[in-house]
Amino acid sequence: xxxxEPKPTDYGINSCDGCFEKQRIIDRQLxxxxxxxxxxxxxxxxxxxxxFGSSTPSSQIPLxxxxxxxxxxxxxxxxxxxxxxxxxxxxSAQADQVRFAAVETETCPSCQCRLSRQxxxxxxxxxxxxxxxxxxxxxxxxxxxxRCRQIVAGRVANTLPRAALSNDLVVEVAExxxxxxxxxxxxxxxxxxxxxxxxxxxxRIGKKLEPxxxxxxxxxxxxxxxxxxxxxxxxxxxxxxSWYFGSKEVSLHLFRETRSASVAKEVFGTxxxxxxxxxxxxxxxNRVPCQIQYCCPFVTGA
Numbered sequence: 384x385x386x387x388e389p390k391p392t393d394y395g396i397n398s399c400d401g402c403f404e405k406q407r408i409i410d411r412q413l414x415x416x417x418x419x420x421x422x423x424x425x426x427x428x429x430x431x432x433x434x435f436g437s438s439t440p441s442s443q444i445p446l447x448x449x450x451x452x453x454x455x456x457x458x459x460x461x462x463x464x465x466x467x468x469x470x471x472x473x474x475s476a477q478a479d480q481v482r483f484a485a486v487e488t489e490t491c492p493s494c495q496c497r498l499s500r501q502x503x504x505x506x507x508x509x510x511x512x513x514x515x516x517x518x519x520x521x522x523x524x525x526x527x528x529x530r531c532r533q534i535v536a537g538r539v540a541n542t543l544p545r546a547a548l549s550n551d552l553v554v555e556v557a558e559x560x561x562x563x564x565x566x567x568x569x570x571x572x573x574x575x576x577x578x579x580x581x582x583x584x585x586x587r588i589g590k591k592l593e594p595x596x597x598x599x600x601x602x603x604x605x606x607x608x609x610x611x612x613x614x615x616x617x618x619x620x621x622x623x624x625s626w627y628f629g630s631k632e633v634s635l636h637l638f639r640e641t642r643s644a645s646v647a648k649e650v651f652g653t654x655x656x657x658x659x660x661x662x663x664x665x666x667x668x669n670r671v672p673c674q675i676q677y678c679c680p681f682v683t684g685a
Contacts, residue, residue, distance in 0.1 A: 472507040472508075472509070472547050472580070473507050473518050473520070474507075474520070475505070475507075475520040475522075477518060478507065478518040478519060478520035479517040479518045479519070480517060480518070480519050480520070481519075481520045481521075481522065482519055482520070482521050482522070483521070483522050483524065483537075484521050484522070484523045484524060484536075484537030484538060484539050485524050485537050486498065486524045486525070486526050486535050486536065486537045487537075488535065491528035491530070491531065491533055491535065492533075492535065493528070493531060493533055494528065494530055494531050494533075496528050496529065496530040496531070497529075498526035498527065498528055498535055499526060499527055499528075499529050500524075500525075500526055500527075501525045501526055501527045501534060502525065503522050503523055503524055503525055504522075504523040504525060504536060505520070505521065505522060505523065506520075506521045506523060506539060507519075507520050507521070507547070508521070508539065508542050508546065508547055508548065508549055509547060509548050509549065509552055509574075509576055509580075510541075510549045510551070510552060511549065511551050511552040511555050511574075516552065516574045516575060516576065519549075521539050523536055523537045523539065524536070524537040525537070543587075546584065546587070547580050547584065548576075548580070548581075548584045552574075553584055553585070553588055556570055556574075556581055556584070556585065557585060557588070560585070567581050567582060567585075596635070599633055599635050600628075600635065600650055602630075602632060602633050603628055603629075603630055603633045603635055603650065604650075604651060604652065604656055606630035606631065606632065606633065606658060607657065607658035607659075608630065608631070608658055608659060608661065609628065609629070609630050609658065609659070609660045609661065609673075610627070610628070610629045610630070610660075610661045610662070611626070611627065611628050611629075611647065611650075611660060611661075611662050611668060612626075612627050612662065612663065613625065613626045613627070613642060613646075613665070613667075616638060618638070621640075622640070623638060623639065623640045624638070624639055624640070624641065624642045624646075625637075625638055626638070626639060626646050626650075628650050635650070637649075637650070642667065643667065644666075644667040644668070644669075644670060646667075647667055647668055647670075647671055648670070651671045651672060651673070652672070653672060654672060655672045655673065656671075656672055656673040657673070658673060658674070659673065659674045659675070659676045660673050660674070660675055660676065661676045661677075661678055662675065662676075662677065662678065663677065663678055664677055
């Protein structure tokens with residue numbers, strides 16, 4: 384009985400030139416795939432966490448988890464037409480001090496008839512005294528004219544109508560937020576006031592001051608030397624730009640969604656202006672109707 388000899392397991396080296404070239408191509412492609420995977424991983428990290436990874440400032444994060452379009456479009460609150468009950472700030476029992484807003488006059492301002500006492504209104508505001516916020520609860524006296532039935536109420540000083548913060552406290556919050564750079568969350572924690580109360584107060588003041596923008600633009604255009612610059616600025620995860628227009632007397636900040644020359648045109652207008660504008664070499668200022676001077680970078684030591 385005969386047995387077949389087993390085949391050797393060592394086949395030697397394949398000396399075929401074509402097979403060798405194919406293997407070299409495969410090796411190069413594998414290296415290229417590995418390099419692209421690494422590059423994709425780095426780009427994906429930058430797109431999610433920003434250029435500096437976990438050290439990237441919140442304002443520079445390209446995409447936040449809550450910045451989706453549907454989240455930005457979602458509006459809170461009750462349905463349109465619903466009559467709200469308002470936000471209760473605090474009660475008289477929780478106040479640091481209770482004050483009385485008296486009616487200073489005893490006669491009706493319309494018909495000069497003597498006023499008679501009526502039920503009082505109540506109102507709660509936050510007041511600031513030497514960096515300490517106090518809760519002031521007002522009992523507002525009301526009187527009625529028996530002849531024409533006009534109601535005369537006492538006035539709460541140092542605050543706007545239906546505002547929860549006194550004028551002094553609004554100024555303090557605005558200075559700490561916009562000048563000193565503290566966040567509203569830090570200010571709310573420090574003063575013990577709800578974040579939304581601070582936000583709505585600043586928003587309301589901003590609307591009242593909005594007409595003054597045109598006067599600031601006019602004063603800025605009249606300056607002999609002006610400066611302008613812009614930088615990226617994110618709001619609720621959406622991209623945008625913060626524009627600065629400044630002179631010796633005016634500092635004007637505009638927040639817009641675009642970096643186009645239309646913002647510069649909004650400020651400078653189309654009529655020829657005296658003086659110069661000092662800017663970098665961004666071409667968005669090239670059509671400004673005044674002389675342009677480029678800022679010179681500071682160079683240290685030779």
